[in-house]
Amino acid sequence: MGIVMGPNQYGKAEVRIVSVNKDTPRHTIKDLNVSTSLRGDLDAVHLTGDNSNCLPTDTQKNTVYAFAKEAPIGEIEDFALRLGRHFVNTAEGITGARILIDEYSWERIPVGGTGHDHSFARSTDEKRTTAVTIDGDKAHVVSGLKDLVVLKSTGSEFWGYPKDKYTTLAETDDRILATAVTARWRYLGTDLDWGKSFESVRATMLEAFATTHSLALQQSLYEMGKQVLDAHPEVAEVRLSLPNKHHFLVDLKPFGLDNDNEVFYAADRPYGLIEGTVLRDDVDPAPQAWYSLAEF
Numbered sequence: 001m002g003i004v005m006g007p008n009q010y011g012k013a014e015v016r017i018v019s020v021n022k023d024t025p026r027h028t029i030k031d032l033n034v035s036t037s038l039r040g041d042l043d044a045v046h047l048t049g050d051n052s053n054c055l056p057t058d059t060q061k062n063t064v065y066a067f068a069k070e071a072p073i074g075e076i077e078d079f080a081l082r083l084g085r086h087f088v089n090t091a092e093g094i095t096g097a098r099i100l101i102d103e104y105s106w107e108r109i110p111v112g113g114t115g116h117d118h119s120f121a122r123s124t125d126e127k128r129t130t131a132v133t134i135d136g137d138k139a140h141v142v143s144g145l146k147d148l149v150v151l152k153s154t155g156s157e158f159w160g161y162p163k164d165k166y167t168t169l170a171e172t173d174d175r176i177l178a179t180a181v182t183a184r185w186r187y188l189g190t191d192l193d194w195g196k197s198f199e200s201v202r203a204t205m206l207e208a209f210a211t212t213h214s215l216a217l218q219q220s221l222y223e224m225g226k227q228v229l230d231a232h233p234e235v236a237e238v239r240l241s242l243p244n245k246h247h248f249l250v251d252l253k254p255f256g257l258d259n260d261n262e263v264f265y266a267a268d269r270p271y272g273l274i275e276g277t278v279l280r281d282d283v284d285p286a287p288q289a290w291y292s293l294a295e296f
């Protein structure tokens with residue numbers, strides 16, 4: 001019987017970096033939020049405060065900035081792979097690294113009919129994401145997006161559910177279906193055209209959401225994941241988190257008006273939260289997750 005140090009990791013969270021490429025007067029920008037986590041032989045720092053294997057989180061932050069200058073950032077997956085491999089290959093006692101990156105999107109401001117060379121507007125709240133894990137000489141990439149807000153103004157029903165003495169929800173064959181998509185998909189390789197794959201996965205998910213006549217958001221979730229896997233052999237599994245952004249019919253009878261599914265109250269909370277994984281049954285399962293309080 002005794003007490004030991006359990007799973008642990010440490011790093012710098014949310015390194016905000018904006019990098020401007022000035023190779024030509026038509027600048028491009030990369031706007032990222034980068035988090036690093038390292039694992040390895042870290043008992044000593046926890047048990048006795050011996051920092052000899054503890055590459056400072058400050059150094060990890062500086063590495064992110066320096067790497068952005070030493071070579072073009074490129075796709076976030078490639079940048080994360082470079083950073084993670086660097087820490088594992090160079091830091092004494094470090095055997096694993098996980099790099100999380102969120103990328104914010106900017107569009108050129110239109111001026112005189114074309115996009116301006118060096119002025120940008122934040123186009124949407126949607127973020128492109130990646131989570132790259134290095135484990136010794138192995139690497140795996142889970143990319144995704146979050147805060148992609150979508151809505152169907154019809155083509156959504158919800159009925160046939162069990163009713164008990166607490167049920168008040170009316171069955172409907174015509175409702176608004178709206179959600180803010182968080183999606184993560186696990187790649188089978190580490191060497192591919194990340195940007196092309198991202199755009200295609202995103203387009204497939206959107207098309208599946210739009211064209212599925214939905215009897216439940218759960219059914220839309222499965223279709224979105226399934227159609228991504230059908231069209232993308234490079235993807236092993238898709239995980240989706242879909243808040244059901246409820247839209248309630250407003251009672252217009254007090255004003256002598258009929259509401260023919262046209263006027264809704266958009267509630268912000270509570271919301272249903274529909275989550276799930278759609279996966280191939282013939283690939284290796286995802287490697288064990290990194291430490292997370294939520295998985296306790």
Ligand SMILES: O=c1[nH]c(=O)c2[nH]c(=O)[nH]c2[nH]1
Pocket residue numbers: 158169215216217218244272
């Ligand atoms: O698509 C839905 N799935 C549910 O599980 C659910 N539950 C609920 O109240 N409304 C909905 N809608």
